[in-house]
Amino acid sequence: MKALVxxxxxxxxxxxxPAPAGTELQAIALARGLTEEVAGLYAGPxxxxxxxxxxxxxxxLEHRRLPEGDDPLPSLAAAIAAAAPDLVLAGRRAGAxxxxxxxxxxxxxxxxxxxxxxxxxxxxxxxxLEAVQALPKxxxxxxxVKLPALVTVHPAAPVAASFAIGxxxxxxxxxxxxxxxxQDGTALEERPYRPRPRLIASAAAGASAAERLKAxxxxxxxxxxxxxxxxxxxxxxxxxxxxxxxGVLKPAPGRD
Amino acid sequence: MSRTRRDPREEREARRLxxxxxxxxxxxxxxxxxxxxxxxxxxxxxxxxxxxTRLRLDRTGRAGPLALPTIDTAAVAAPTxxxxxxxxxxxxxxxxxxxxxxxxxxxxxLGAARTLxxxxxxxVLVLSFGQIDGLGAAGADRIVALDAESGDPSARAxxxxxxxxxxxxxxxxxxxxxxxxxxxxxxxxxxxxxLFAGAESLTARLATRPAANRRIEQRGAPPRLVTLAPDxxxxxxxxxxxxxxxxxxxxRADAPHTGILSIxxxxxxxxxxxxxxxxxxxxxxxxxxxFELFRALARALGATPGASRMxxxxxxxxxxxxxxxxxxVLEASCYFALGxxxxxxxLQGVARCEHVVAVNTDLHAAMVxxxxxxxxxxxxxxxxxxxxxxxxxxxx
Ligand SMILES: Cc1cc2nc3c(=O)[nH]c(=O)nc-3n(C[C@H](O)[C@H](O)[C@H](O)COP(=O)(O)OP(=O)(O)OC[C@H]3O[C@@H](n4cnc5c(N)ncnc54)[C@H](O)[C@@H]3O)c2cc1C
Ligand SMILES: Nc1ncnc2c1ncn2[C@@H]1O[C@H](COP(=O)(O)O)[C@@H](O)[C@H]1O
Numbered sequence: 099m100k101a102l103v104x105x106x107x108x109x110x111x112x113x114x115x116p117a118p119a120g121t122e123l124q125a126i127a128l129a130r131g132l133t134e135e136v137a138g139l140y141a142g143p144x145x146x147x148x149x150x151x152x153x154x155x156x157x158x159l160e161h162r163r164l165p166e167g168d169d170p171l172p173s174l175a176a177a178i179a180a181a182a183p184d185l186v187l188a189g190r191r192a193g194a195x196x197x198x199x200x201x202x203x204x205x206x207x208x209x210x211x212x213x214x215x216x217x218x219x220x221x222x223x224x225x226x227l228e229a230v231q232a233l234p235k236x237x238x239x240x241x242x243v244k245l246p247a248l249v250t251v252h253p254a255a256p257v258a259a260s261f262a263i264g265x266x267x268x269x270x271x272x273x274x275x276x277x278x279x280x281q282d283g284t285a286l287e288e289r290p291y292r293p294r295p296r297l298i299a300s301a302a303a304g305a306s307a308a309e310r311l312k313a314x315x316x317x318x319x320x321x322x323x324x325x326x327x328x329x330x331x332x333x334x335x336x337x338x339x340x341x342x343x344x345g346v347l348k349p350a351p352g353r354d
Numbered sequence: 355m356s357r358t359r360r361d362p363r364e365e366r367e368a369r370r371l372x373x374x375x376x377x378x379x380x381x382x383x384x385x386x387x388x389x390x391x392x393x394x395x396x397x398x399x400x401x402x403x404x405x406x407t408r409l410r411l412d413r414t415g416r417a418g419p420l421a422l423p424t425i426d427t428a429a430v431a432a433p434t435x436x437x438x439x440x441x442x443x444x445x446x447x448x449x450x451x452x453x454x455x456x457x458x459x460x461x462x463x464l465g466a467a468r469t470l471x472x473x474x475x476x477x478v479l480v481l482s483f484g485q486i487d488g489l490g491a492a493g494a495d496r497i498v499a500l501d502a503e504s505g506d507p508s509a510r511a512x513x514x515x516x517x518x519x520x521x522x523x524x525x526x527x528x529x530x531x532x533x534x535x536x537x538x539x540x541x542x543x544x545x546x547x548x549l550f551a552g553a554e555s556l557t558a559r560l561a562t563r564p565a566a567n568r569r570i571e572q573r574g575a576p577p578r579l580v581t582l583a584p585d586x587x588x589x590x591x592x593x594x595x596x597x598x599x600x601x602x603x604x605x606r607a608d609a610p611h612t613g614i615l616s617i618x619x620x621x622x623x624x625x626x627x628x629x630x631x632x633x634x635x636x637x638x639x640x641x642x643x644x645f646e647l648f649r650a651l652a653r654a655l656g657a658t659p660g661a662s663r664m665x666x667x668x669x670x671x672x673x674x675x676x677x678x679x680x681x682x683v684l685e686a687s688c689y690f691a692l693g694x695x696x697x698x699x700x701l702q703g704v705a706r707c708e709h710v711v712a713v714n715t716d717l718h719a720a721m722v723x724x725x726x727x728x729x730x731x732x733x734x735x736x737x738x739x740x741x742x743x744x745x746x747x748x749x750x
Contacts, residue, residue, distance in 0.1 A: 111567040196565050196572065198551040199535070203543035212508070212613035215536045226615065234532050235685070236622055236631035239505075242615040286572040291564055294554050296585035297462075322710075322726040326717065330739035333729045337690075337711060337736070338743060340727045344709050345453050346634045346688040347655065350747045 099222060099245075101129040102183040103156065104174065104202070105140045105148040108193020116147035119193030123154045123258030125251040128220050129187050130155050130259075139177055141170035141276050147193065153266030155259040162276030171201065173276030175208045184245040185227065190216065190252060202250050212243045216252035436593045438495045441477030444523040445470045447494070448514060450533045451486045458708075459529045461492050461589035463582050466556050467527050468493040468590045470576075473558035476524065478595070481517055483510060490597035493590030497599045505617050507533070509610050511540035518545060520603030523578070530581040538581045548577040554586045624656045625649075629675065629682040632658035634690075635707075637677055639700075640664040641693015641714065645671065647737050648692065654744045655690075662694050678703035692733040696721030 103125045110117040129136045136155075140148035141162040148159055160181070162173040178186060188202035206213035218238075219230040222245070231239040232252040325336060341347040371378045403410040445467045449460035456464070467478045477495040480486070489497060498521075500513045514537065518526060528538040530552045542549035553561045553576065561576035563583075629635060637660035638648045652659040661671035663678060677684060679699040689707040694700060696712075696719055704710060704724070712725035713733040722728040729736060 109567060114569075194566055197567075198539075198549060200539055200542060200549060200551070203539040207543040212611050213540075215507075216532060230620070232532075234631075235633040236627040238620040238622065239617060240620050241617050244613040244615065247613060286574040288565070289571045289573065291568050291571045293568075294562075294586070297588050322722075322724075322728055324717070324722065324728045324730065326730040328729065328731055330731065330735040331743070333713070333731050333736045334739035334743045336727065337713075337729065337740060340711060341655075341688065341690075344688055345455060346657075346709075350750075 099133040099185070100135045100181070100183040101133055101137075101185045101187060102178060102181060103129055103136060103138050103151075104186065104188040104205075105138045105151050105159070106189065106192035106194065106201075107140070107142045107144065108147045110193075116144075116150065117193065118147050118151040118154070119189045119191065120258070121189035121191070121251045121253055121255070122193070123151060124253070124255040125187035125189060126151065126155050127256055127258045128217070128251060129185065131256075132185070132220055132222055137181070137183075139174065139181075141173040141177070142168075145271065145273075149269070149271065150261070150266060152269030152271075153261040153263060155265065156269060157265075159269060159271045161271055161273045163273060164276040165278065165280075167281060168276075169279040169281050170276070171204055171208065172279045174201070174205055176277055178205070178209060182246075184225075184247075185220075185222075186211075186246070186248045188248065188250045190250050199250070202248055206248045209246075209248070212247050214241045214243060214247065214249045217249045218252050218255040220249070434593060435490070435596050437596045438471075438475070438477040441471070441495070442475040443471075443477075444479050444496075444521055445476050446479045446481055446517070446521060446523040446526045448481045448526065448528045448534065448537065449486065450529055450531055451482065451484075452533075454485050454487060456486060456488055456492055457529075457531075458589075459531055459534075459582070459584050462585070462587045463527050463529050464489075464492040464494060465589040465591075466582055466587040467525070468592075469587070470525055470527075470556070470558050471495075479521065479523065480597075481514065483513075491590075491594045493592070493595050494597045495595050497597055498602050499599065500602055505619075506610055506614060507536055508540055508614070511537055511544055514541050515545050516605035517603055518547070518578075520605055525576060526579050528579075528581045530583045535581055538579060542579055547579045550574075550577050550580040552583045553580050554583050556580065556582060556587060624658045625652060627658050629658060629660055629677065630685060632684070632686050634658065634688045635660045635677070635684055635686045636690040636692070637661055637694060638665055638671065638692050639694030641733050642737075644734060644737070647734075647741070651737050651741055654741050657690060658686075660684075662697075662700050691721050691725070692737065694721050695719045696724060 103122065105118055105122050108117050108119045126136065138148055138151055138156045138159040142164050143166045145161040152159055160177060162177055164170060164173060191197045191199045203213060214229040214231060216231050217229040218232045221228045225245050227243050227245055227247050229241045229249055231241060232254045233239055325333065342349055366379060369380045371380055401411040401413060403412050447463055447467045449463060450457055451460055464478065471478045478493055479496040479498060480489055480494045481498050481500055483500055500517065528534040538549060550561055550563060552563050554564060555562045556576060559575060560573060561580060562571050562573040565572050634657045636652045636655060636657040639662040642648055649659060659675060660677040661675045663676055665671050666673050666676040676682065677700060679702040681703060683703050684707055686707050688709045689704050691710065691712045693714060701720065701724060710725040711727045712721045713729045713731060713736050714722055715732055717730050
């Protein structure tokens with residue numbers, strides 16, 4: 099079985115130096131849990147970030163050279179078609195650039211492969227991939243898809259292997275020209291980032307400190323129901339009814 | 355000399371206005387006992403001659419006795435529903451609505467859609483997979499129910515692509531959450547539509563999003579397809595909208611991807627979940643003495659166990675279970691507090707919880723004030739009753 103990990107031209111979030119995105123490194127670890135045949139794929143001008151990924155357990159990296167600002171999609175699709183892997187793993191968001199997380203989706207559409215988002219665990223049996231998707235609130239969803247398939251990796255996946263300089267130096271980089279795909283100039287205007295305040299619905303915006311503390315710690319909903327000194331049975335029934343009305347507790351068995 | 359003794363409560367009771375709702379008093383009527391109280395302004399008003407701009411008073415007494423102003427004791431009129439009949443354009447919204455309830459981000463999304471629609475006389479149309487409650491109050495004008503037999507997001511994206519082609523909305527908004535973000539990207543890849551992912555501000559003219567590890571802000575007029583980041587827009591706060599259901603657009607969805615064999619939700623082991631991820635947390639405070647019982651109750655309810663700092667300091671629960679400012683800040687939708695007083699440091703950890711249920715012996719505890727349902731009783735006795743009720747239901 100053959101797996102290919104997509105590596106973007108990442109930058110470290112603090113230092114700004116070339117570094118692969120965290121989920122891409124976790125993708126390498128996930129892929130190495132399935133097979134020994136794992137390669138990296140990067141399309142773009144400078145493979146400095148992708149090269150450091152070699153030190154996290156990749157033996158081979160394919161670099162498709164592209165001029166700055168070109169669309170990597172055609173080159174990636176062609177490289178994947180040529181390598182014919184069973185599984186392609188991508189990060190959730192790239193480590194630099196627009197970080198829209200669209201590339202894996204566009205690739206899956208172009209290749210006609212199924213895409214499983216946000217995976218945290220993978221197993222393969224008889225050409226069928228079993229992937230566990232992480233959902234918010236700790237929920238998990240199991241997908242069974244036929245290979246070949248494309249998955250994106252969630253930050254809750256197992257941690258990446260640590261960097262080993264020996265591996266990074268012995269790793270093999272294959273350099274080949276990519277397919278030029280200049281993008282049209284309808285890019286968005288760019289400015290230095292300005293953090294925006296989180297807008298939180300409360301009447302206390304701009305109010306005094308005491309009011310803001312009250313808004314932060316008190317319920318937004320209408321005033322609550324208070325039951326004074328019920329018998330334990332009454333209390334239990336009221337609590338279960340309330341929890342079921344909120345939908346956090348399954349309805350009682352034998353009732354709809 | 356002795357004056358008659360007044361009972362102010364009785365006097366007030368005598369002036370209570372009939373009618374339902376909150377108590378109201380006729381405070382301008384003369385008191386039933388004691389000295390007569392004069393209201394010089396009202397007397398002057400009664401003498402005023404109508405029809406002149408200058409103040410003229412008629413002191414001959416022809417105006418008749420003072421007429422008491424009538425107080426309308428009828429309940430406040432029900433809020434009117436806003437109807438957008440002939441919209442100039444449509445703004446479609448695809449909320450996540452887990453379990454048929456709008457999540458906070460869904461409400462913010464509808465609020466953003468409302469501002470986009472109100473900027474030019476448009477209407478907000480919700481594309482829903484399954485029944486969703488409370489859409490009118492959240493600001494929806496129309497609802498289209500789409501087919502959602504399977505949980506396969508690519509099938510949902512196909513249904514959305516058909517709706518996008520048929521309705522030709524000016525904007526289609528999705529939440530930048532796990533489900534909504536995935537759906538939006540599938541839709542963008544399928545239709546080739548440009549996606550503005552994770553907008554942090556959104557108006558009809560300008561949308562902004564972070565890029566390059568939050569070093570760059572990308573900005574531009576919002577394209578058709580936009581996903582909205584959490585807490586970037588306020589929910590709709592105005593009058594409710596009509597939320598009229600209309601028929602789904604015609605169109606044939608392509609067959610689901612043959613490569614996808616099955617998709618199933620896995621059962622979640624609530625007690626193994628990290629607190630920060632849990633959706634339903636049950637928490638014990640200083641009022642709890644029997645922790646075996648508490649853990650059994652957590653298991654029976656399928657809730658993640660937590661605790662206050664007092665309990666963790668005493669070593670009765672692990673430190674990882676501490677809720678609050680110096681513990682875990684919860685994202686749960688429901689918090690069940692047993693014997694917790696609700697110190698500010700503890701309540702900070704519960705600030706984002708939508709619903710709180712409290713059991714406490716103290717009626718004046720801060721936690722009771724915060725709770726949507728508060729039981730003033732001994733938690734040590736309520737716990738076995740809850741377990742007994744749950745097991746009795748299970749045996750039925
Ligand atoms: C810097 C700082 C940080 C802190 N951070 C945290 C934090 O992160 N998390 C945290 O929890 N605390 C924190 N605290 C501690 C906090 O101020 C409170 O001391 C603590 O939350 C109180 O815990 P409690 O409600 O369990 O106990 P108590 O305040 O003792 O309250 C017990 C409650 O149980 C009720 N009760 C008693 N018996 C029964 C019964 N049989 N049945 C039902 N109810 C009963 C009582 O009426 C009372 O309301 C912090 C304090 C400081 C100074
Ligand atoms: N130029 C590229 N070469 C290889 N893989 C890429 C490239 N750009 C993006 N990817 C992959 O697609 C994922 C999402 O990228 P993005 O859509 O740019 O946020 C990344 O984590 C990478 O795995």
